[in-house]
Amino acid sequence: MAERDVSEVTRGTAMGVAAYLLWGLFPLYFDALRPTGPWEILAHRILWTLVLCGAALVILRDLGWIRPVLRQPRLLAGVTIAALLISTNWIVYIVAVTSGHTSDAALGYFLNPLVTVALGVVVLRERLRPLQWVAVGIGVLAFVYLAVVAGTFPVTALALAFSFGLYGLVKNKVGAHLNALQGLTLETAILAPIAAVVLVGIALWGGGLDFARHGAGHAALLAFAGVATAVPLLLFAAAARRIPLVTVGLIQFATPVMQLLCAVLFLGEHVSPERWIGFGIVWIALLLLTADTVITLRRARSGRLAA
Numbered sequence: 001m002a003e004r005d006v007s008e009v010t011r012g013t014a015m016g017v018a019a020y021l022l023w024g025l026f027p028l029y030f031d032a033l034r035p036t037g038p039w040e041i042l043a044h045r046i047l048w049t050l051v052l053c054g055a056a057l058v059i060l061r062d063l064g065w066i067r068p069v070l071r072q073p074r075l076l077a078g079v080t081i082a083a084l085l086i087s088t089n090w091i092v093y094i095v096a097v098t099s100g101h102t103s104d105a106a107l108g109y110f111l112n113p114l115v116t117v118a119l120g121v122v123v124l125r126e127r128l129r130p131l132q133w134v135a136v137g138i139g140v141l142a143f144v145y146l147a148v149v150a151g152t153f154p155v156t157a158l159a160l161a162f163s164f165g166l167y168g169l170v171k172n173k174v175g176a177h178l179n180a181l182q183g184l185t186l187e188t189a190i191l192a193p194i195a196a197v198v199l200v201g202i203a204l205w206g207g208g209l210d211f212a213r214h215g216a217g218h219a220a221l222l223a224f225a226g227v228a229t230a231v232p233l234l235l236f237a238a239a240a241r242r243i244p245l246v247t248v249g250l251i252q253f254a255t256p257v258m259q260l261l262c263a264v265l266f267l268g269e270h271v272s273p274e275r276w277i278g279f280g281i282v283w284i285a286l287l288l289l290t291a292d293t294v295i296t297l298r299r300a301r302s303g304r305l306a307a
Contacts, residue, residue, distance in 0.1 A: 012242025016251050019235035022228075024258025027105070029228055030097040031267055033221055036210040038094040040202050041225070043195035044211070045090060048226030050188035053181060056230075065182055078174040082167055083187035087194075089163040096156050102263035103271050107146075108160030109256040110282045113249070113289055114139035115165040123169060131292035135285045142281035149274060180237030184230060249293050253286065 033041050057063055069075060096105040118136055120126040128136070147153045171183070178186065203209050212219045240248060260279070263269040271279075 008242045009244075012239045013247060013251075015235045016239030016243060016248060017254070019232040019239060020251050020254040021258065022232040022235070023255045025262070026093075026228070027097050027102045027259050027262040028266060029221075029224075030094055031102075033218075034098055035214075036218075036222065037202070037206075038091060038098055039198050039206075040210055041094050041098075041222070042087065042091045043198040043202075044222045045094075045225040045229055046087065046188050046191045046195040047199075048223050049184065049229040050192050050226075052226035052230050053185040053188060056181060057185060060181075062182070065178070069177070069186065072177075075174055075177055078170055079178075079183070079186050080190050082170040082174065082183075083190045085163050085167040085170060086187060087191050089160060089167060092156060092159045092163065096160075097267075100267070100269060101156055102267055103260055103269050103275065104154065104156035105160060106256040106259035106263060107154060107275075107279065107282070108157035109164075109259065110253075110279065110286065111139065111142075111154075111157055111161040112164050113252070114282075114285055115161040116168060117289065119165050119169055129292055129296065131288050131295070135288040135292065138281060138285035138288065142278055142285065145281060146275070146278040152275070180234055181230075184233060244297065249290055 030041065093105050093108075096102060114136055117128065117132055118139075121128060121136075143154065143158075174183075199209060210218075211222055260271075264271060
């Protein structure tokens, strides 16, 4: 491998690790936003992200794509669906963290790779390899165990896994037309009117806005939601262009592991023995999924070398 390629992979790996570590610290950030309600947090997250992304586009002089995109109804429809899916993911996650259910959110992101594979079969008619089938089967077993034996139907975890999995599916269709910054700008621009209505509703009928009610520090934390949203996403996008898929797959598990650790060590959440067993079953499925990815890539590389 050329020295430049090695340097690019090293930079990409560092960016990917940084992105997933930042996402892993999200529980501590959103917990720090209390007592602000989840809907106000969501609205601030959308609006401040739009402000940050808009400023970045102006600085980069990258505005020429806007007018052509507005002339493509099908693309706009796809981006709108993606925006609604990611906002659903955001609100479910914020509610989970601020209500003391961060471990449920962590489970959702552990389940996400399995849900993504399952969506590939159902929606895209993809054919799974044997190890992938085994991994999905074990994932279903984990779901049944958590719902029946542990007595806790994982609504939050499933909502997060499916909303993010479907978001990835839609982005896969529209992503070729927009880069990460452009896509996030357009998604938040679509959501901005809804966010504004939410803030007006809270101000008039929800007891008033919390912004600036708890001091400048708390207001700054709410405004920081734009940075917290955009920076890890852009780091991930830059990493994904530089590193192999298997590397992305391996480091992505850092996020739910950190979220689970934050829940137990810092937020005082109790995880029952039954839930730990459920987590363990999911981890077995993820190990099989990772092993299948590694084996497949090695075979493909060997085939290229042989050719």
